[in-house]
Amino acid sequence: MPVLVLASASPARLATLRDAGFDPQVIVSGVDESQVAGVPPAELALRLAELKCSAVAGRPEVPLDALVLGCDSVLELDGEALGKPADADDAVRRWHAMRGRSGVLHTGHCLRDVAADQQSAATASTVVHFADLDDDEIEAYVATGEPLHVAGAFTVDGLGGGFVTGIEGDHHNVVGVSLPLLRGLVRELGHRWTDLWSR
Template sequence: MKLILASASPRRIELLTLAGYAFDVQATDTDETQLPQEAPEAYVRRVALAKAQSVVTCEPALILGADTTVVLDGECLGKPGDAEAATHMLHRLSGRSHEVLTGVAIRRSTDAVCRVTHERTLVTFDDLPAAWIADYVASGEPFGKAGAYAIQGRAGTRITRIEGNYHNVVGLPMASVIRLLDELRLLDEPRS
């Protein structure tokens, strides 16, 4: 069965490719606004599922949606809209631990059966000097990334501790993805 990634994220594309999957990419225009009073876990799961459900295909396919957010003091830090927002986020993350949550949803197009999960990783930054933050923001790397950083980029050199799945912080917890894909494929196998 064909696999479709409901995202144009270069990081997610790279992780699926490294895992050996052949897949198509169909980016979605899903509203990623967090609902009032919505818990971070519920938020990433809901958005991942909305992405998986938004892809339309006539072929039998497994459609993968994912959404990642950074959580600090119970607040979701999404993608910064400008340099000021990125700078503010990085100052808040400096010298502290935070959670990275990724929701993963896979929908089977033939019968709309879905599997949804999320993964949590704890990440700790070293103290980030103001000059480093300014230089990092000027590099452009924080934009388009939850929490204003990319662990696989320059910010990774300032992380002192990670507890959990590294690929989750990159944006796609591959062990969870593989498990859900296997579950959905097993449902297709005839029972004796």
């Protein structure tokens, strides 16, 4: 059976995949995300996922029978793509703009079958509704450091979960990897989802 390789340092993506029955090998891509600019948020997420996947798929330590998964997430708010905040002040500014509103979390997925030299890619998009936080809540949340390490400066599976009032779409996509979309990519490449489960 193929070996799943996750081209991401995201602990949330790794945990989601493990909870879904997989035991992926992690190889961080090291891609400079600033090299892609000037494209719409959904396309940005997909392009970065493809770059991360490509950067890892060609490495010598990748098993020859690997399926390499690259992912990248951005939050779209007012047409702007928001990745990880630059610093705490940036995170505070973002939450001032986000509170009481909704955004769209886009996660690009790129899956490459190394042995077959084929890949399939797509973007999942989920609407996220944010609570109307007061200034003290924003300051306290940013002070935890959590928002500094994630796209859109929030989590739904961590301390930020209480600040998300609802979602429309795939919950796992907001965490960082859409399991239904990934299953579709696995099938497009001719593999069975259940065969990838760790035994």
